[in-house]
Amino acid sequence: MRVVLSAYDSRGGVEPLIGLAVRLQGLGADVTVCAPPDEVPLRGVPFVPVGRSPREIMRGPVTGTIPERAGELVAEQFAKLPDVLAGADVVVACGILPSVAGARSVAEMLDIPYVYAAFQADSLPSVHHRPIARPGHPLDPAVTDNRALWDQDAEAANALFRDVLNAERERHGLAEVKDVRDYGFTDLPWLATDSLLGPWPEPSDLEVVQTGTWILPDEGVLPDDVEAFLEQEPLPVYVGFGSMPVAEELARAAVDAARAQGHPVILAAGRAGLDAEDCLVVGEVSHPALFKRVAAVVHHGGSGTTHTAARAGAPQVIVPHSGDQPYWAQRVTALGIGATGDDLGAALRAALAPETAAHAAAVAAAMYPDGAAVAAELLIEEFRP
Incomplete structure (x- = not known):
């Protein structure tokens, strides 16, 4: 069986595919990952680079409008994926909408089954939550009807991406798509989140297949200097903001908050190149x-980091920046496994409290151990020829 996994996103939106790929390979499948360069810890998985590196884009300068950049990404899907998809039994797509809509279009052109997977519940339409605002299309704070907001989200997605998608589809003999979002998401999306940490809210107008989160199965080995640093008492606090271009002042505030509680700090340099002499x-x-x-773990609230910290039983402090990060901050707070807020000192004190550690340990014990294995088995069962 041949499976193609496609995503255009930063590392947090690409790495879960490697967890799924490893599980698929373990079941005998031939797997290829298509993703932007510089974002994939390959682990022996065949890889085809698609699209510009998000790291390169973040370094700027950013050129072109959002629809223009989306059009370039859709065109690259049509240029790269046909050769990769030749002989494939299914393509699984994740990441930003123009990428998944482009991937589904190529799959449609080649008559190959397609599955869309999301890494957070709030990116899928539901009466229980508001959509994540799209660039240049802020949500109206006066509108409280979530269905109305999701209708507006569909209009925003069409305004941004429909023309460029349909222009490329027309060049390849495909019919016009009227609703880009629903086309990319399908009427049966998969949700790769843990059902305790990131549940799909019911009742729902949309049927969802929730697999559990996709995480690499092995833990890896820590460097010697990290091992030595972890021998301290009290234990260090980890501070890291992933690919977020955070200000040094935020990192400094997080470090100072941890040290004020008497804890040493392990600081992840990340994409922002953070540094501190006392960490x-x-x-x-x-x-x-x-x-x-x-x-404790102080971080930006990406899906992957939130799930990994929760599975480890580590109390969390989330400093959300954008996208799905406020959702994960809300979930961590609701479960009592961490805190959020503008006052980093108060949030970290709450996270370091014994009751938070107890809740974090209980949630870790209750989480499903391997969503990637579930997803791999579903793909094999449904699409193996």
């Missing part, structure tokens, strides 16, 4: 291995 500054390290051994 252990690290590059890429195994989060599953590290988070099991720290007092």
Whole structure:
């Protein structure tokens, strides 16, 4: 069986595909991952680069309008994916909408089954939550009807992406798409989140297949300097904001808050190149291995980091910036496994409280252990020829 996994996103939106790929390979499937360069910890999985590196884009300058950049990405899907999809039994797509709509279009052109997977519930239409605002289309704070907001979201998606998608589809003999969002998401999307940490709210107008979160199965080995640093008492606090271009002042505030509580700090340099003389500054390290051994995790609230910290039983402080991050901050707070808020000192004190550690340990014990294995088995069962 041949499976193609496609995503255009930053690392947090690409790495889950590697967890799924590893599980699929373990079941005998031939797997290829298509994703932007510089975002994939390959682990022996065949890889085809598609689209510009998000790291390169973040370094700027950003040129062109959002529809123009979306059009370039859709065109690249049509240029790269046909060769990769030749002989495939299914394509699974994740990431930003123009990418998944382009991937589905190529799959449609080649008559290959297509599955869309989301990594957070609030990116899928539901009466229970508001959509994430699209660029240049802020949500009206006066509108409280979530159905009305999701209708507006569909209009915003069409305004941004429909013309460029349909222009490329027309060049390849495909019919016009009238609703870009619903086309990319399908009427049976998968949700790769843990049902305790990120449940799909019911009752729902949309049927969803929730698999559990896709995480790499192995924890990796920590560097010697990290191992030595973890021997301290009290345990260090981890501070890291992933690919977010955060200000140094925020990192400094997080470090100062931890040190005020008497804890040393492991600071992830991340994309922002953060640094501090009074911390252990690290590059890429195994989060599953590290988070099991720290007092708390201070981070931006991406789906992958939130799930990894929760599975490790580490109390969390989330400083959300954009996208799905406020949703994960709300979920962590609701479960009592961490805190959020403008006052980092108060949030960290709450996270370090014994009752928060107890809740975090209980949630970790209750989470499903391997959503990637569930998703792999579903794909094999449904699409194996």
